[in-house]
Amino acid sequence: MDTTSFEDLPYEVQEYVGQYLDQWDLRACVGVSRAWRTLFHSYLWRHVRIVWRSDMRQTNTPTELKTNCHLIHSLGLTCDSWHAPDFFASCPPTFPFLTSLEFKGRFYGGNNEFEELIKRGGGLTAITGGWKKLVFCVKREWEGMYEYGHSFFDTLIQHAAPTVEVLRFEGPSDTNSTDISRLLCSAPNLREFRIDGYLSGYDIVNSDW
Template sequence: MNQESITRDATSFGDLPAEVHGMIASLLDPYDLSLCVLVSKSWRAIFHRYLWRHVAIRVEDSEDFDLQLVNLLNANREHIHSLRLSADYGDVLHSFMELLSPSSYPRPVFPILDSAEIVAGGFDESTDETMAQFLELTGAKWKRLVLKETEKSEYGLDFGSESMEVLARHTEFLEVFRWMSDTGSTDGLVEQLLCSAPKLKELSVVGHYNSTGGYLDAREIVDMEWVCLGLEVFECRIRRIPRPDITRNIGDSSADEYVVEGTLEESLDLQRQVYTKLAMLTKLQVLKLGLVIDFYNTSEYELGDKTYRRQFDCLAMTLDSGLDLLKGLKELRLVGLEDMEVYIGEKEQSWFKEHWPNAQIVLGEDFHDEYLE
């Protein structure tokens, strides 16, 4: 074959199918993509949309958001699938939304946005109304929503009934929901997701650095019809379970001051109903029911309160309480039981090895050594 025929039959990069372009672009980081768009006009036409597919914006102060940035986002809004916003100080979400408020911008602002991560910094007082407005920006369906906070956060991101009203229109497609909450009960918001998001793979509701976060009420969830049976990560406390088996003193007080009132029969019945509910999630790889709080980043006063902030109204995670109902969770790789009042003995340890051989069981640093022997 001569050189002329080789040149005539050769296929250029631009002739490759769009699917192949996408596969190649997915392997490149933002820096590499930025180089690709500089190669030629044809390469720019191919790679430009992938360069703007995932946008991460971090500023020191939320007031650093400017119109030049918004103009860039507006010019490339049709390419943006995921957006990450973070600021060390200030109300990151409110400041961002204020820049998008001029009526000259079309709605929805981001036609294909389906993933967002909002990271609150210090002095962030974002409201539920602002969060709802942000969720309205997309013309697509939300697949991933992550609400995080930093060690500097004092107030956190508010996700309430208005935000849930918007997200509820997207639950058929939602796959990931992570929420660092400084509230107590989840006010039925997380429960609503469990009952309306069939594609949900990850549910994480934890406390931020200065609180213990939200929780699910055991008495309420047992009567719910969960639809997210493909859930792979479940990270949320389950509370309000009577634990009359806790008889030790808690600090200088008797257990009665911290334990939910109820008989042993009521406790075991409720626990077995909760276990039965969790047993439906046969795809679980991570099950974290423990208290998620970083005591090492808190003040000495709060650290001293750790004894009183344990979970005394949680699952006992013993065979006597119905643990065997979870033997079908064969995919588990991590079970977090930190700072829970659990009584793991030799028979529970043997059960873990038999039924969850590939799972790491995390009990917390202050767990009594005799339970691990």
């Protein structure tokens, strides 16, 4: 009985298979042959998770990020405040096809790091269509709630609000109700919104959304 190898399948079918492999399988596939690497490499880099430490600048990670940044569609980044400057110094200036971001970390305060990430991704093109999903799971380094400031919401409204569909702020946060109202009034495609923090019923009733 004749058997059909993977290479005998039409290229369109081979590509279809790549969409359903997890990261472990994809890592194995790219090591099989040059042809398999060509086929599966883009899928391997489509969804990336990084736990950033200061010593990672001495590894191949920065080079790999800059080489493959155009392939990344979804990024899960765990990075604390004291490592954030090092990460931005090591990563590419833009992620042209990045539409999904999940950011976790501990921070003292201020949102410059988040603003920088929002600006570097979500390129509004005919292919990407801008940001689709943004999740911020931030814990304050000291006790208390993390504050998302006006500047952060200005950046969010300018670079993400027109296209974002899922937006979640996970973890205790202190957020101005006016900023929340501005954001929701600027996000016509928003399907899921979550914020763990203080927002009074009075603010909700009197909001524009």
